Amino acid sequence: MILTVTLNPCVDKSVALEKLTLGAFNNALEAHDVAGGKATNVARMAKHLGAPVRSLILLGGETGRLVERLIRSDDGLEPIVVWTEAPTRNIVTIYERDRKRATAYVEPNPAVTESEAAELMAQYARALEGVEIVCFGGSAPDHILDDAYRRMIERAKARGIRAILDSRGDALRLGLQAAPFMVKPNLVETEHLLGRPLPDEEARWQAVDWYRGVGVEVVALSMGKAGALIDWSGRRWRAIPPAVEEINPVGSGDCLVAGFACGMLWGWPRERTIRLAIAAGAANAAVWDAAGTAREQVEALMAGVGLQGQ
Numbered sequence: 001m002i003l004t005v006t007l008n009p010c011v012d013k014s015v016a017l018e019k020l021t022l023g024a025f026n027n028a029l030e031a032h033d034v035a036g037g038k039a040t041n042v043a044r045m046a047k048h049l050g051a052p053v054r055s056l057i058l059l060g061g062e063t064g065r066l067v068e069r070l071i072r073s074d075d076g077l078e079p080i081v082v083w084t085e086a087p088t089r090n091i092v093t094i095y096e097r098d099r100k101r102a103t104a105y106v107e108p109n110p111a112v113t114e115s116e117a118a119e120l121m122a123q124y125a126r127a128l129e130g131v132e133i134v135c136f137g138g139s140a141p142d143h144i145l146d147d148a149y150r151r152m153i154e155r156a157k158a159r160g161i162r163a164i165l166d167s168r169g170d171a172l173r174l175g176l177q178a179a180p181f182m183v184k185p186n187l188v189e190t191e192h193l194l195g196r197p198l199p200d201e202e203a204r205w206q207a208v209d210w211y212r213g214v215g216v217e218v219v220a221l222s223m224g225k226a227g228a229l230i231d232w233s234g235r236r237w238r239a240i241p242p243a244v245e246e247i248n249p250v251g252s253g254d255c256l257v258a259g260f261a262c263g264m265l266w267g268w269p270r271e272r273t274i275r276l277a278i279a280a281g282a283a284n285a286a287v288w289d290a291a292g293t294a295r296e297q298v299e300a301l302m303a304g305v306g307l308q309g310q
Helices: 038-049 061-073 114-127 148-158 169-176 187-194 201-213 252-265 270-285 295-302
Strands: 002-006 010-017 030-036 053-060 080-084 089-096 101-106 133-137 162-166 218-222 228-232 235-240 306-309
Touching: 002 038, 002 252, 010 061, 030 038, 030 061, 038 053, 038 133, 038 162, 038 252, 038 270, 038 295, 053 061, 053 114, 061 080, 080 114, 114 148, 133 148, 133 252, 148 162, 148 169, 162 169, 162 252, 169 187, 187 201, 187 218, 201 218, 201 228, 201 235, 218 252, 228 270, 235 270, 252 270, 270 295, 270 306
Parallel strands: 002 053, 002 133, 010 089, 053 080, 133 162
Antiparallel strands: 010 030, 089 101, 218 228, 228 235, 235 306
């Protein structure tokens, strides 16, 4: 069983335009609402790949109820919901097809009370039953939860459960103190964390070494279309994604995490797991809805993943 934890979900509204004209009305080619949040995308992709998934999520207000309905009706999952008084946020992503450029407009994060944070931890402790891998994705909505990932990772490790962390800012920094089994940062998150630019591959491998040095077993430093640098227990690969016609790249990193989680859950060899993860990320970029691709589409791309041993 894979458990996903989403602290800062959203209604993820994607709007596709052929071309954006500022200061004018722009008629959309497509518009969709999906249940958003990094770990929610992980749950959706893992289910498409065929893994058993359990989802724990903070939700509030009318937007939260919409997210819950989308998770149940569209994703086929039964989420464990911790309700907050503050409403769940909206994120609107405008995708310009002519420039292949996505721009996100993000509402402010909701507040979380002490009692809501305590209920979250209680529900999390119960949700760990029967879980082998837990995936933490996204930011913390309120400073009261900045160290939630750290505490959750510690609980998972105490029960022999592997933890995968994909976050940013203080939630990432504090979560690393618990030495999760795997992290999946991107370049921007890592540059912010380390306080320095990573202009070339040598600098990026040094960043990977830094993550390994704090006790992380698997590091996947994602670089968008350029692929990922991966260190798995000291063995290294530069992974290059297969070429696809990009439609919407939002959520590709989350699908990469889902591929890793599934491969690990099924006990696959490392290279096969990496191919699944990279192919899942590429397949996601070729469809409109985040984590909306099928297992068959992912498997068709696995042979095209380039793996260069380091």
